[in-house]
Amino acid sequence: MRRAVVFDLDGTLIDSAPDIHAAANTVLERRDIAPFTLAEARGFVGHGAAVFVERCLSARGLSEDAALQAQVLEEFLELYEGAVHQTRPYPGVAACLDALVAEGLDLAVCTNKPEGATAAVLAHLGLDRYFDVVVGGDTFAVRKPDPAPLREIIACLGAVGAAYVGDSEVDAETAARAEVPFALYTEGYRQTPVEELPHDARFEAFDDLPAIVRRLLAAG
């Protein structure tokens, strides 16, 4: 009986906001558009690169300019794949993934980050070897919070039980719609108070996740 743990990426396995922030500001500054703080940029992450750029421009009153939006997105995506310099896994991530693999679980990633940037950062950090399936925001026609990518991953792994681990509003909604138990990592990019986000378990340290996963999979 195969069982799987599917992870969100940005704000869950890795703290990538500093690189996303730097890439965005580089593109905006080329056009004399005022840069954002790290906290502001972090708050725009969650629905993929296109929505991230839309949110940046809309915060500067530039949401009506479709041509500008397309150019900024194109330049942002060019920088995004190499945006790995400041990105780090959260503390305890590798040891946690080792422990889950040792328990015989299949691991996968379901992120809204573009597929190319996802592959690049996972390889850069040596995390790619853990995952049997990796789905990005542009892998399918739909992305989270549509439940289809998560469901597709679980079907593709042939898993009879699964848990989803993520940090955000998007992840909580995805898990609920896919009817998959959800563990919320509380140290990521969520904007909503923890109590207001539906979750089956929550954790602030990756050391605690193997026991949580065991409990969620036993209950499912």
Ligand SMILES: O=C(O)COP(=O)(O)O
């Ligand atoms: O890149 C994003 O907007 C979100 O990425 P995530 O789904 O891994 O949190």
Ligand SMILES: [Mg+2]
């Ligand atoms: Mg996330």
